[in-house]
Amino acid sequence: MSWSIESTREADLAPADVFVLYTDPSTWGSWGHNTRGARSDGPVVEGAVVQVEAGYRLTWDVLVRRIEPDRLIETEVHPPGLDIIQRFAVEPTGPGVRVRHSIEVSGWAAGFTRLTLRPLYQRLLDKETRRLLELAERRRA
Numbered sequence: 001m002s003w004s005i006e007s008t009r010e011a012d013l014a015p016a017d018v019f020v021l022y023t024d025p026s027t028w029g030s031w032g033h034n035t036r037g038a039r040s041d042g043p044v045v046e047g048a049v050v051q052v053e054a055g056y057r058l059t060w061d062v063l064v065r066r067i068e069p070d071r072l073i074e075t076e077v078h079p080p081g082l083d084i085i086q087r088f089a090v091e092p093t094g095p096g097v098r099v100r101h102s103i104e105v106s107g108w109a110a111g112f113t114r115l116t117l118r119p120l121y122q123r124l125l126d127k128e129t130r131r132l133l134e135l136a137e138r139r140r141a
Contacts, residue, residue: 001110001111001114002104002105002106002110003104003105003110003113003114003118004102004103004104004105005102005103005118005121005122005125006100006101006102006103006125007100007101007102007122007125007126007128007129008098008099008100008101008129009098009099009129009130009133010093010096010097010098010099011096011097011099011133011136011137012095012096013096013097013133013136013137013140014092014096014097015070015071015090015091015092015097016070017097017136017137017139017140018090018097018099018132018133018136019069019070019071019090021132021135021136021139022044022073022088022090023043023044023067023073024044025038025039025040025044025050025052026038026039027135028050028052029053030131030135031128031131031132031135032052032128033121033124033125033127033128034054034055034056034121034124035052035053035054035055036053036054036055036057037052037053038050038051038052038053038062039051044064044067044073045064045067046064046065046066046067047063047064048063048064049061049062049063049064050062050064050075052077060077060079061077062075062076062077063075063076063077065085070090071089071090071091072087072088072089072090073087073088074086074087074088075088078107080109081107081108081109081110082105082106082107082109082110082113083105083106083107084103084104084105085103085104086101086102086103086104087100087101087102088101089101089102099129099132099133101125101128101129101132103121103125
C-alpha cells in the first residue's frame with residue numbers, strides 16, 4: 001500500500017532564490033527533513049547521484065530523476081523494502097513564490113511505514129519547507 005504527503009508554503013522570494021538551494025547539496029543538511037548532510041561528485045543534473053546522510057546516520061544514494069530549472073527537482077531513493085520519490089517544486093506567485101515538497105512511498109514495506117512513519121514525516125516535511133524558505137531569505141539578505 002503506497003502513501004504520500006505534501007507540504008506547501010509561500011514567501012516573498014524569486015524562484016532562483018530557492019532553486020539554488022535545491023541544486024547545492026552542501027545546503028541540504030540545513031533544510032532537508034531527515035538529512036544530516038549531502039554531497040555530490042559533480043553538479044546536480046538529471047542522472048546525478050547525491051550521497052545523502054540521513055538523520056539516523058546511514059548514507060543513501062539519491063538519484064536525480066528530473067530537473068526543470070528554477071521549477072522542479074525530482075529524486076528517488078530505495079531503502080530496503082521502499083521506493084521513495086521526492087519532488088521539490090517552486091513556482092512564481094504574484095508577489096513571490098510557492099514551494100511544494102512531496103514524498104511518495106511505495107514498496108513492500110510501505111504499508112507498515114504508512115502507519116508508523118507517515119505522521120512523523122508530515123511534521124518533518126512541514127518543518128523542511130519552513131527551514132528552506134528561512135534559509136533562502138537569509139541568503140538573499
